[in-house]
Amino acid sequence: MSVSDVNPVPAVALLARPGAARERLREALAHADVQIVLEDDPSGLEPQALADAQPQFVVIALEAAIEDALERLEPALSAPGLTLVFDEAELAARRDGWEAQRWGRHLAAKLHGHQQVLPPGAEDEPSLQLEPGLPSTPPQPQDAALQPHLDQALSWADDVPADGLYSPPADLHEPIALEQALAALQPVLPEPPPSAEAVEDIAAPVIEPAPVPSVALGDHTAWSLVDEPASAPAPTTPVAAAAPPSTFATDHLSLVDLDAALPAGARAGALLVLAGIGGPDALRRLLGALPADLSVPVLVHMRLDGGRYGNLVKQMARVSPLPVQLAEPGQRAVPGEVHVLADDLGVQAATDGLYFQTRAQGIAIDALSPEHTAVVLLSGADLAHVGPALDLAAAGAWVAGQVGEGCYDPAAATAVVAAGMVAGEPQELAQAIAARWGRHDDDGDAA
Missing domain, CATH: 3.40.50.180 (Methylesterase CheB, C-terminal domain)
Structure with a gap:
């Protein structure tokens, strides 16, 4: 029977060299409500001793002096179901006060498998996980509770003093009906063109030519460097459009791998x-x-x-x-x-x-x-x-x-x-x- 079957709290092994880091980790585990089944220096610990303790978690204070020891303990550390928690020994030794308490709460959350990392008495952190369904509707005001206030405001409306600085414009009038507004917006249709018979009866107006102003010989304002427009050229025979190709040649086309063209x-x-x-x-x-x-x-x-x-x-x-x-x-x-x-x-x-x-x-x-x-x-x-x-x-x-x-x-x-x-x-x-x-x-x- 394993330790986890006898004790409901997690079984933890603490591997660290003697010193301030080991003491800080021991204090954090003491406040985490766990059972320390083994506390030892990994330099002198045998793999079988670690396996016999049957921990569920192993908290290790990492430093250069225990690297060889961790390689020797690798068979026991790789056991199925064993979770390893690493912490820098130098950092653990310096951790104190609020920072130590915060780290201890995070460590306890990991060992117990929950997400509560706030200090006692604080509310839970809001979950960022999306949940199906519509959000809860906030309470709506009741009409019965608002009606007395509406009645009171209506009774006081006549006693509200008017603003003497503002006077409505003289052309202000009540809005017209919708039918009247639409009728006013109807466009005026143009009269139909006269018939051919009516056109014949209408005498064509006599258009007098505009008088040509006389230009004095010394007046250069009418001179121009642009030649008078020549007579329209004789129409030329239009060029026949080029006949479309009878076939569409595809021999010169190829498929290009666009990905291959990229670097x-x-x-x-x-x-x-x-x-x-x-x-x-x-x-x-x-x-x-x-x-x-x-x-x-x-x-x-x-x-x-x-x-x-x-x-x-x-x-x-x-x-x-x-x-x-x-x-x-x-x-x-x-x-x-x-x-x-x-x-x-x-x-x-x-x-x-x-x-x-x-x-x-x-x-x-x-x-x-x-x-x-x-x-x-x-x-x-x-x-x-x-x-x-x-x-x-x-x-x-x-x-x-x-x-x-x-x-x-x-x-x-x-x-x-x-x-x-x-x-x-x-x-x-x-x-x-x-x-x-x-x-x-x-x-x-x-x-």
Whole structure:
């Protein structure tokens, strides 16, 4: 019988070196209403001891000194049904006050599988998930309640003083009837032309020629440099129109592949994964379910306090069937490989694919080709990426958001799902991506 069968509260193992980070994590777990079944330094812990404790969650304080120990504990950490929660040891040691309480509420929500992250006594956050049906109608005023006020206003109408500064215009009159207005708008019909007999009876008026003014010899105002119009030329024989061709030749026509005319960088596909707080666990499940023959590069942009992207690369390389590496400026994004981008790194399309370049603002979603791009927002994704992701979806990109109990910070992912994008657990999203880009077609482009 496992610990989870005996205790209704989640069973948690805390793996951290002795120090301030371990104490802060222990305090957070104490307020999270969980049972700590194991607390130890991973450097001296055996995989069997961790498996014997039968935890449901493992909270790990990441730092460079325990990287080798985590590799040794990999068999136990990869057990089915085990959820890993990573936290930077340096950040956990500095966390205090309001920030520590907020992080503790988020940790408790993840361990208990709910979305309540507000302090006690606060109202629940409004759900961004769309619900079917019409919204509730607000209460309408009753006529009986308004009638006394209407009667009172009518009785006071005669006592309201008039405005002495305004006098109606003298030509003001009551509006005319609709029939009178329409009759006034009827157009006057013109009289019919006279008949031929009547025309003959009418004498043609005598038109006197206009007198020609005399021009003095010295008056140059009437001179002109334009020749008098010559007599009309004799009509010429019209040229016959050219006869239409008897047949329409199609030998010189050909079908052109418009996609092939585009530069290779514009047709290069990419899978962009955006994550943040709570993202390592979701990213681990997404990458672990991707196929090994993925035909596009995978770009991972996840903010880490402390910027320890090297540790993230090592952690994801243990579960991903695709090679995982840290992106460098000037490096080309290789299809079938996972590239972890730092906060100050972006991408630029070239004739032969995507290249990484230094960019202070980080990744720019609009730099990717919409029709060949997929964007996945996991737990903790920045809300600032929601608008550009939806704009890219409107241009033809495939956009999805993580849902489910494992979503630690669902704000951005829920926003794109509420806008009609694809929703699912990380493993389900990986299956959809595999169906889209899991093989190559004949010309080498992504299927």
